[in-house]
Amino acid sequence: MVRRTGELDAIVDVDDVRVGHHQRLDDRWATGTTAVLVPGGATAAVDVRGGGPGTRETDVLAPSHLVQQVQGVILTGGSAYGLAAADGAMRWLGERGHGVRVGADPSHVVPVVPSAVIFDLPMNDWGNRPDAEFGHLACQNAGRTETRQGNVGAGTGxxxxxxxxxIGTASAVLDTGTTVGALVAVNAAGSAIDPDTGLPWIPTRGLRPPDPAEVEAGRRLFGARPGRRGPVQRPLNTTIGVVATDLRLSKAECQRLAVAAQDGLARAIRPAHALVDGDTMFALATGTGAALPAPGEQGWSERLDAVCAVVADLVAQAIVRGVLAAEPVDEVTSYTRLYPSARE
Structure with a gap:
């Protein structure tokens, strides 16, 4: 299936998807929250592969459960404490009447906002983590043109x-006109870099093999788990993200996209899905575009598999972009600082 890059080459290329970030980065803080909003509602699913997830409202996404659409997804730092950011997102959406209608008054709604966290606590002074205000501000900042990557939102720490x-993001438009996008907060116990070459595991345009001295320096660093103020005993971990499409999909079909997103994660980060990771990928289908053939009809499986293949590629691409766009924070170096000669 032929595809081209989306206009902004970001998840916001998908109709009705908005992205907003809020973060704090200073001597005592390095954390934040990212909101991926679909205020009008979108079919959603989730796939959790890591052994240590921190999540909220993921059970509601099961195909057999009552709620059929969500109004957004929150990705945030702060480990389990950071799940409080979803309270602020619910408040922002509820103030605007977005959610499941539960009463006669249009304001009587319950927003559905599944959420996942990364473990970035060592990057902050103890007690500094996202709260409801982070979620509210991330939603307030959400728009259709947000394309920043690196040290923003949930990727700050x-x-x-x-x-x-x-944070990394990417998008593509298929020859059928379907738009697909991905946004990932890259934070893993594994590595996105092959220590023997100094290059990402995924072939990446604009990079060349770095100088041997830089590769050797990277190899010596490999395995040292840096924290905000030097190595820490427990790795900072868990990669979380959202993939989206404008297709009209069922919850079960959306689930296939979430599964494919984990395939892309495993290509770009090695090892992936460790016991100390909480790798969680959400999938959204806004339904503003075409529908697939009905399940079992001719072309259905081929069309769905083609979209899933693109999803996996975009997640892998977004992960590499998140690493390349990141900047150092104190003792935690960046890819471009560690391998400066890799840029063509």
Whole structure:
């Protein structure tokens, strides 16, 4: 299936998807929250592969459960404490009448906002983590043109392997006119870099093999789990993200997209889905575009599999972009600082 890059090459290329970030980055803070909003509602699903997830309202996404649409997804730092950011997102959406209608008055709604967290606590002074205000401000900042990557939102305190992680995003338009996008907060116990080459595991345009001295320096660093103020015993971990499409999909079909998103994660981060990771990927279908053939009809499986293949590619691409866009935070170096000669 032929595809081209989306106009902004970001998840906001998908109709009705908005993205907003709020973060704090100073001597005592390095964390934040990212809101992926679909205020009008979108079919949603989730796939959790890591052994240590921190999530909220993921059970509601099961295909057999009552609620059929969500109004947004929150990705945030702060470990389990950071799930409080979803309270602020619910408040922002509820103030605007977005949610499941539960009463006669249009304001009587319950927004459905599944959420996932990364473990970035060592990047902050103890007690500094996202709260409801972070979620509210991330929603307030949400728009259709947000394309920033690296140290923003949930990626502010992210670390992947031995270097700084961050937010990455990408999009594509298929020859059928379907738009697909991905946004990932890259923060993993594994590495996005092959220590023997100094290059990402995924072939990436604009990079060349770095100088051997830089590769050797990276190899010596490999396995040292850096924290905000030097190595920490427990790795900073968990990669979380959202993929979206304008297709009209059922919850079960959306689930296939979430599964494919984890495939892309496993290509770009090695090892992935560890016991100390909480790798969680959400999928959204806004339904503003075409519908697939009905399940079992001719072309249905081929069309769905083609979209899933693109989803996996975009997630892998977004992960690499998040690493390349990240900037150092104190002792935590970045890819471009560790391998300066890799840029063509």
């Amino acid at each position: 992210a670390v992947v392997g031995t270097v700084k992680g961050g």
